[in-house]
Structure formats: C-alpha cells, structure tokens
Amino acid sequence: MSFWTSQLLNALSFGALLFLVSAGLSLILGLMRIVSVAHGSFYMLGAYIALATLTASHSYPLAIVAAILTMLVLGALLQRTLIERVGSDPLRQVLLTFGFLLVVGDAALAMWSGSPAIIPVPPFLAGSVAVGSAHYPLYRIAVIFLGLGLAFVLDRVQTGTHLGALVRAGADDLEMLSCMGVNVRRLFVWVFAFGTALAGFGGAVGGVFLGVYPGVDLEIGFLGFVVVIVGGLGSIRGTLAASLIVALIDTLSKSLFPEISLFAIFLLLIVVIAIRPTGLFGRRSLA
Amino acid sequence: MNRRAPLIVCMFLALMLVGAWSGLLASFYVGLLTQALLTALFVMSLDLLVGYTGLDSLGHAAFFGFGGYTAALLSTHGVTNVFPLLLASAAGSGILGMLFGAVALRASGAYFLIISMALGYLPWALAIRWRSVTGGSDGLPGLMRPDLGFGIALNSDAAYFTFVTVFVIVCGIALAAIGRSSFGQALRGIKDSPSRMAALGYNVWLHKYVCFIIAAVFAGMAGMLTGFYTGLVSPDDLSVSQSAFGLMAVILGGAGTLLGPAIGAATIIVIHFTVGSMTPYWNSMLGCIYILVVLFAPRGIFRRFVLARKVKTV
Secondary structure, X not given: OOHHHHHHHHHHHHHHHHHHHHHHHHHHHHOOOOOOOOHHHHHHHHHHHHXXXXXXHOOHHHHHHHHHHHHHHHXXXXXXXXXXXXXXXXXXXXXXXXHHHHHHHHHHHHHXXXXXXXXXXXXXXXXXEEEOOEEEEHHHHHHHHHHHHHHHHHHHHHHHOHHHHHHHHHHHOHHHHHHOOOOHHHHHHHHHXXXXXXXXXXXXXXXXXXXXXXXXXXXXXXXXXXXXXXXXXXXXXXXXXXXXXXXXXXXXXXXXXXXXXXXXXXXXHHHHHHHOOOOXXXXXXXX | OOOHHHHHHHHHHHXXXXXXXXXXXXXXXXXXXXXHHHHHHHHHHHHHHXXXXXXXXXXXXXXXXXXXXXXXXHHOOOOOEHHHHHHHHHHHHXXXXXXXXXXXXXXXXXXXXXXXXXXXXXXXXXXXXXXXXXXXXXXXXXXXXXXXXXXXXXXXXXXXXXXXXXHHHHHHHHXXXXXXXXXXXXXXXXXXXXHHHHHOOOOHXXXXXXXXXXXXXXXXXXXXXXXXXXXXXXXXXXOHHXXXXXXXXHHHHOOOOOHHHHHHHHHHHHHHHHOHHHOXXXXXHHXXXXXXXXXXXXXXXXHHHHOOOOOOOO
C-alpha cells in the first residue's frame, strides 16, 4: 500500500474516533454553554472500564455496554450534583471540571497504575482487508464506518426528530424553550450524560488502537476542543468535517515532521479563528 | 484597599528574612517560602487579566514556563548574571504574549477561555516533543543559580530568598500601581462593560492587548526565577495544570485584589509541600480543593482580610 493511502486511512479512522468524542463536547458546549475540561476524563475512564470488564468477562459487547453505562451515570451525576450549582460562569465551570479531572486522573492512576494499557482487538474484527494491492487492519476500517454511521444517525436525530428539535431550540434560545414548558434542567442532565457516554464509548473503541495511559484525558480533551472550535458549535456535520480535517492534519504532520507536529494543528486553529471565529460551519460564536 | 494588609505581609516577610539569615528558619522552609513567593507573583500577574480585565485565561502557564525556558537556554550559553536572564525571560514571554494575545483576543468570554487553553497547549507539547532543544519531558535540569553581579552570588538559599522577596515585592507594587493607574481603571471599566468603554472612546482591544502582554511579562519573570531556584525547567511549568492552579488561586484569594490571590497561592503551595508531601494522593486533594473553592468560595476567602473592613463615607 502506498504511503498516502495508509496515511489517509489512518486519518479517516482517527477522525471517526475524534468525532465520537467531540460530538458530545459540541453538544455540551453548544447547547448547554458548559465549558467542561473533563470530557477527556470520560474517554479515559471509558477505556479503562472497558478493559477491566473485558479482562473479567471476556465479552466485548459487555465491555462496550459497561463503558457506556458507567459514563452515562457518572456524567448525569456530575451534571446533577456539581455543575448545575455553578451556573453560567465559564470560569467556575472550568475550575470545577478541572478539579473533577484531577480526582479522576488520580483515581485511575491508583487503580490501573501508570503504565500504558491497550485493549486487545476483538477476534471478529482481527485481521486485515485488501485495499488496492495491500492490506489494512479491519478494525480501523470498522471504526471508520462506525463513525460515519453514528454521524448519519445523529444528524437524522438532530434534524428530523422531536428530541432534535428540542436540542436545536435550546441552542438558539434557552429561555424561550423553558417558557414553552420544556423541563430544561432534565434535558440538560440527559444531554450531558449522553455526551459523556459518547466519550466513554470513544474510549472503549479508541483504546484498541490508541491505548490508554495517564494524560490521555487532557490530550483527547484538547483535540476535542480544537474540533469544536474548527467545526463550529451545534452542527453534527460541522463536527464530523472538523474531526476529519483535524485528524488528517494531525496524522500527516506526525509522520512528516514528528518533532513539531502540533504546529500544524495550531496553524489550522489560528487560521480558522482569524478568518471565521464562529468555526467553519457554525452560525454563531460562543461569546 | 486595607492599608494594613500589605504592611502585615511585608512585616511577616521581614521576619522570615531575619529567620533565614540567622539560621533559625530551616532551609526547607526558606525554600518553601521562595516557591510560595514566586507562585504568588505568577498568580498576581494572572489576577491582572482575570480580576481587573475579566479575561479568564486558561493558558497563562505558557508564559511562566516560556520565560523559564528562554532564560535556561540563555544560561547554557554562559550568561550567569540574573538581570540579563530576567530581561530575556521578560522579553521572551512578552513576545509570546504579543503573538497569543493577537489570536486569543479575537474572542471573549467562554470562547476566550477555550482558545487560551488551546494556545497554552502548544508550548507544552513543543517542550515535550522538540527534544533536541527542550530536553523533552525531562526538561532542562542542572541550572546554576545566577549571580547578582559585582561578585555577589545568590547560591545560598537565604541569599536567593532575599533577592526573590525584594523582587516580588517590587513587582507587586508595580502591578498594584498599574491597577491603580488610569490604565488600570480603564481595564476595570472594560471588565464591567466593554461596549460602554468603547462608546466612551477607549480602544478596548488595545487595552486588553497591552494588559495581556504585561501579564505575560510578569509571569515569565516568575517562571525564570522558579526555574533557577529549583534548578530545572520542565514541561510541567507550561502545563494546563499550572494554568488552572493559577486561576484557582485567583478565585480563592478574591479576584481583582492582587494581594488576596497572592496569599491564596502561597497558602496552597505551603499546603502542597507540607501536607501534600505526606500523601500520594495530592492531586485528588487538589482536585477537591478546586471543587470546594468553586462551590463555596467563588468570591474568595482572603477578600475580607485584604479589603478595608469598613467603607468610610465622606
């Protein structure tokens, strides 16, 4: 397989994973206006819990479900017991979620030690498929389809269902939505929990080819924010496009000039902020 | 401003100086106070952004660490005098501030917070990956403490502590003077209502930009002195954890009071090196402190001490 084909596939699969993580962040930031720096913590915890469940039960479906459900519950608890109390001040939200990130990071370090772990490839997705004249891991191909499929479903839900209408209405005018008799508080708990569950799912999926290690929480959280800034808030298509762009730039720059690879992402970030502060697909800015 | 609070702090520091030189104060505590003072300077520079201008930056450690790295790289080329090193760190961080400020200040509010965090991530990642220059995650160890010129060395803990005390007090006075100047008053106005200040003819963007650069310069000098105290600059100095720590200290001490955040920062540093060193779970403790501060002391716990108790009406 040529260098470019494999790089492109790597970027696509990494982009699909980034989409899993950033879709939730985009909702949390775009609809709820909550700046949560703990989003990567849910990714990390999801990966660790999937790995622990897998080691105990040897069942992949169970591992995935465990990661999603625990992150759903933990996210709902975080929103309901802590974040709800600090109101709309982004500074307080950031400090609160950063405190949560520190506690989670420490707990994960104590429970799973600091050495990097990797989730084994599920047997039914092991092996490789022929791409042109060469082979590429089947698992990564499956992740690409998973990401694209999820993007399609989320986009349908957002544009074509009652729930999606609520979310869009909330992003546009929260007070009006509340006046129309929608229980915004409960909607928020669900949206936050849904976002963190997606991040946990991302951890279970990404732990197979990226591994999980201390510090991955900040790394993924950072990339998630870049995706959201580049893509703009509130649009699933924007998030998908931005995930793929960020992943492509990240993958290419890492293989072409590894020492200063992050410069490429920052160049993208700076160009987007300079030309379109609302993001490539966003209609309005957070400010 | 309560006139007594700065006086009490200065008297306390004078007492500690006597203790350090007479040997009554163990060198562990001298080191602790040195670090506390330098962190206080870092946090005061951040307070100029957060408390005065309302720019909640989550990337301020970038300037703290960048100043340290700039001076460390210069010192490997044989510079030993403290003043050129300070100047280099101030210039390095100031230039970085000009670049980052130009980008970040296109946004405001929550968006500014996120963008400042993303920008602050760059120097950190660069320090880790660009091993040939920055030493990677090990950082640049083995920095020799600089001298004062005229043959005066700063090698002993007491001497370094003395220099840091004088320097931080001078910087604190300078920051307070900036805050009290017409420029500082304009910053407060911008925090309350940028649109009104713009209508009054103030160049809001330029005020924010200059404030951002000033804060970067002071943070850089604090980072330089910290690096040369511990003998090491590392990616930790640039990390988002360091930035978040600064923000938390600002809130804990009472944003916009300068002295409050300084005391807040010093308090946490003292707790870190005493209680924190006894437990492997310091990060969890720190995380809980964050959450408690945000939930129960969003306006700070040292505000009372720092501000005048009675408001005198004329």
